[in-house]
Amino acid sequence: xxxxxxxxxxxxxxxxxxxxxxxxxxxxxxxxxxxxxxxxxxxxxxxxxxxxxxxxxxxxxxxxxxxxxxxxxxxxxxxxxxxxxxxxxxxxxxxxxxxxxxxxxxxxxxxxxxxxxxxxxxxxxxxxxxxxxxxxxxxxxxxxxxxxxxxxxxxxxxxxxxxxxxxxxxxxxxxxxxxxxxxxxxxxxxxxxxxxxxxxxxxxxxxxxxxxxxxxx
Numbered sequence: 001x002x003x004x005x006x007x008x009x010x011x012x013x014x015x016x017x018x019x020x021x022x023x024x025x026x027x028x029x030x031x032x033x034x035x036x037x038x039x040x041x042x043x044x045x046x047x048x049x050x051x052x053x054x055x056x057x058x059x060x061x062x063x064x065x066x067x068x069x070x071x072x073x074x075x076x077x078x079x080x081x082x083x084x085x086x087x088x089x090x091x092x093x094x095x096x097x098x099x100x101x102x103x104x105x106x107x108x109x110x111x112x113x114x115x116x117x118x119x120x121x122x123x124x125x126x127x128x129x130x131x132x133x134x135x136x137x138x139x140x141x142x143x144x145x146x147x148x149x150x151x152x153x154x155x156x157x158x159x160x161x162x163x164x165x166x167x168x169x170x171x172x173x174x175x176x177x178x179x180x181x182x183x184x185x186x187x188x189x190x191x192x193x194x195x196x197x198x199x200x201x202x203x204x205x206x207x208x209x210x211x212x213x214x215x216x217x
Contacts, residue, residue, distance in 0.1 A: 001028065004121050007048070008034035009041040009064065010056040010083070015106070019054065026114050038062030042070045045078050052120060053080045055100075057091055060166060061176075063212065065094050066159050072099035079120050087130040090210045094150055102126040150210055157191040158212070160184060164200060165207035 006029060010016040016034050023029050032050050035041055039062045045053060053071060057064040068080045081102035082095045095103050101120040104113065105128050112128070119126040150158060156177075163173045170188070174181045192198050197206055207213045 003028050003030040004052060004117060005030050005032045005048075005050045006117070007032055007041065007044060007050040007053045009036070009038065009053060009059075009067070010034070011036040011059045012056075015056075022110055022113065025110065026117070029117065038064060038067035041067050042074070045071050045075045049075055050078055052117060053078060055080050055082050057082050057084045057095075058211070058213065061163075062159065063162055065091075065098050065212075066155055066162075068095075068100050069098040069155050079123075081116055081120055081126065084211075086211065087128075088211045089131075090150065092127070092131050097151060098155075103131055104128050105130060150212070152194045153191055157187050157194070160187045161191055161203060161207060162212050164188065165204045165213045 006023060008016055008019050008023075008031060010019065013036065016036065020031050020034055023031050032048060033044055035044065036059070038055075038059050041053065041055065042062070044050075053068075055064040055068055059067075064082055068082060071078055071080055079101040080099070081104055082091070082100045083104055083106055084091055085106050087105060092103055102116050102125060104116050104126070108116070108128060116126040116128075153161065159177070160173060163176065168176070170181055170184050173179075174184045177184070192203070195203075195206060197203055204213075
């Protein structure tokens, strides 16, 4: 059988190196690349079409959730397992919404990492036990699907929210996303309206609360 071709996306170089070393111990797996930027990951998947991406959620610039949404849309044969330090219910909601095939905690043992990879490679979904309970509870209370505060925003609005929370100016955001300043201002106004938050400090606190950025970002 052909090896499972994996791309590692994690913004901390030491963590990335550790993951690569672990994966090299698993038979039938080939690491085809590793990088620390969500946008570069999207481009890499478009060029190389790996079988699976191990994607950190909390990354500056383009976070793992929005990178996953782009990958799932543009490269439907590539599956994504999202990696997180926290068993965060809001992350799970968003992970499923953007089309991730798996959710794994960074503290997982090698055996669970292998299990997640092989499960997802078979076309199934893997949720680490610490987070799976949220999916069950959410389905029981809302069989139509998971929803949360971030679900009120479009992918572009969520992307702009993250950049605002990271301290980027409207001009900086416009240049980064190749948008006009007026378009960014429109998105900013709309996301403030949808969240009912009307100042930047409030947006930063919200982004931290739902896990879109880390407190030290």
